[in-house]
Amino acid sequence: MTTRPHDHPGEAMPATRFVLNGTDRAVTHEARVTLLDLLRERLGATGTKKGCAEGACGACTVLLDGERVNACMVLAAAVHGREVTTVEGLAAADGTLHAVQRAFVEQDALQCGYCTPGQVVSAVACIREGHAGSEVEIAEWMSGNLCRCAAYPQIVAAVQQAAAELGTPQGGASGAVQSTAPAARA
Amino acid sequence: MxxxxxxxxxxxxxxxxxxxxxxxxxxxxxxxxxxxxxGIVAPPALTDISGLDLAAIALADDGATLTVGAxxxxxxxxxxxxxxxxAPxxxxxxxxxxxxxLRNRATLGGNVLQRTRCPYFRAEAAGEGRMPWPCNKRVAGSGCVAREAPFDRAALFGWTDDCVATQPSDPVVALAALDAVARVQGPDGIREVAMRDFHLDQQEGGAATETRLAPGEMILGYRIPVDAAARGSAYLKVRERESYEYAMVSAAVCLDHADGTIRALRIALGSVAQKPWRLPQTEAALAGAALDEETVQAAMDAALRDARPLPGQGWKPRLAANAATRAVMMAGGIVR
Structure with missing residues (x-):
């Protein structure tokens, strides 16, 4: 069967336009490039870390239209027209840290730090989703972020601290996971 | 890539x-x-279907059918x-x-099409000549190293010497127990496939053919009949850590009961075959039986006598029987 004229031809080098941390970006790239590699290799946004590159560790967690995703599993072409928030987009313009970032510092929720950008971005979403109601709930809903230094108790404490400061959204743990605007700023 | x-x-x-x-x-x-x-696939082209209007979740007006978009x-x-x-x-x-x-990206359409987590199948190797070991799914006719290896996630049912892989999906186990039906569309139109028959074990499809989906067919969504058993359903996943891990075994149970008696029961076991493993004889045998642990456990133990564990995996039929029993007790509100 031949492709009919009205079907869109595929692009080996798609041109992707999206909003990264509030700024419009346009990049032409190979179709096989993931969002993670585009951020790190083409856009200099190296805060997002590459751990396993197979969706297992969560070091590459970013917000896509407000929802946390593994950037290593998202094709860059698939974010065309959408909004991406990375760890670089959390702090205020004047450098004031996001409440989650501050909580990670104050609770000493890291050792080597490699997983921390992903933990922080994931925690922002976890709190916004209403999944930070207890230590057990936080452990469950942060389980997609591995920490090989095993700073888990401090990470849970940091999420609790930030959740207390930011407040729990209406709906609670049983509510729908909402797609929301890009990360709220502290 | x-x-x-x-x-x-x-x-x-x-x-x-x-x-x-x-x-x-x-x-x-x-x-x-x-x-x-x-290197499991190397397609020349991707067609991104994520923008299609196939994400709706709705209960029909008559309350008898739940539909979930792919x-x-x-x-x-x-x-x-x-x-x-x-359909809890x-x-x-x-x-x-x-x-x-991952759950923010993974879809219910794609989830049932995930492939086995057998580490031998998932070797990183682009091209047939680069596979470090035999795998009949990757290179037809090359053999199955998992059959001989110290690998404890092999199937209990339906496997052959060519392949001992399991289907690792959690939702597919629930869909099978719920008697869900997939709507699929292909070049010849739309048809329906019962989820209990959607996947093929190795005795049905060999090492390579894992579903009844024809080439070029896509899943549009699922139709789930809502009855008392569906509303009283439960899913138990047994794994080596509490969260973010594949099942060792799992069980989905749809249960309708009253006054301590089982009125209707549907059971599917997960991660014990290349398809969700329904237990039709056990379901029939327990209809009308007492909803107590001793009765249910005896029926599940009998059901698992047909299992064919590989050496070193004799624990798995017992784990599956216990999981199925506990899932029935969960569905019945007797244990949490």
Whole structure:
């Protein structure tokens, strides 16, 4: 069967336009490039870390239209027209840290730090989703972020601290996971 | 990973036409990207179906049918009130799968098409000549190293000497127990496939053919009949850590009961075969039986006598029988 004229031809080098941390970006790239590699290799946004590159560790967690995703599993072409928030987009313009970032510092929720950008971005979403109601709930809903230094108790404490400061959204743990605007700023 | 061409489909028909030209459907890509990285597939083209209007979750007006679109994410399925109320086993299975991040991308259409987690199948090797060991799924006729290896996640049912892999999906176990029906569309139109028959074990499909989906067919969504047993369903996943891990075994149970008696029961076991493993004889035998642990355990122990564990996996039939028993007790509200 031949492709009919009205079907869109595929692009080996798609041109992707999206909003990264509030700024419009346009990049032409190979179709096989993931969002993670585009951020790190083409856009200099190296805060997002590459751990396993197979969706297992969560070091590459970013917000896509407000929802946390593994950037290593998202094709860059698939974010065309959408909004991406990375760890670089959390702090205020004047450098004031996001409440989650501050909580990670104050609770000493890291050792080597490699997983921390992903933990922080994931925690922002976890709190916004209403999944930070207890230590057990936080452990469950942060389980997609591995920490090989095993700073888990401090990470849970940091999420609790930030959740207390930011407040729990209406709906609670049983509510729908909402797609929301890009990360709220502290 | 080889490069490919990428296009967004604006209708199922356009995607199906692209697939006829060799394109692969792409939605959440949480499996597809890994397949391409590992060299399991190397498609020349992707047709991105994620923009299609196939994500709705709704209960029909008469309350008798729950529909879930193929593009509904696992988090959406797991948190949707109609699913939680009318098919709780599916909601639980969806939320016990993967991680929160993956569940925001992974779709219920793609989830049932994930492939085995057998580490020998998932070797990183681009091209047939580069496989470090035999795997009949990767290279037909090369053999099955998992059959001989110290590998404790092999199937109990339906396997052959050619392949001992299991289907690892959680939602598929619930869908099978719920008697869900998939709506699939291909070049010849739309048809329905019962989820209990959607996957094939190795005795039915060999090492290579894992589903009844024809080339170029895509899943549009699922139709779930809502009855008392569906509303009283439960899903139990047994794994080596509490969260973010594949099942050793799992069990989905749909139970209708009254006054301590089982009125209707449907059971599917997960991660024990290349398909969700329904227990029709056990379901029939327990209809009308007392809803107590001793009765149910005896029936499950009998059901698992047909299991064929590989050496070193004799623990697995007992684990499966215990999980199925506990899932019935959970569905009955007797244990949590």
């Amino acid at each position: 080889e490069n490919f061409t990428y296009a967004r489909a604006d209708s199922p028909e356009a995607a199906i036409r692209a697939a006829a030209d060799g394109a692969v459907f792409a939605a959440g890509t949480t499996e597809l990207v890994n397949w391409m990285r590992l 593009l509904a994410t696992l988090n959406a399925v797991g948190t949707a009130p109609p699913v939680r109320t009318h 086993a599916l909601a639980e299975a969806a939320l016990k799968a993967a991680s929160p991040q």
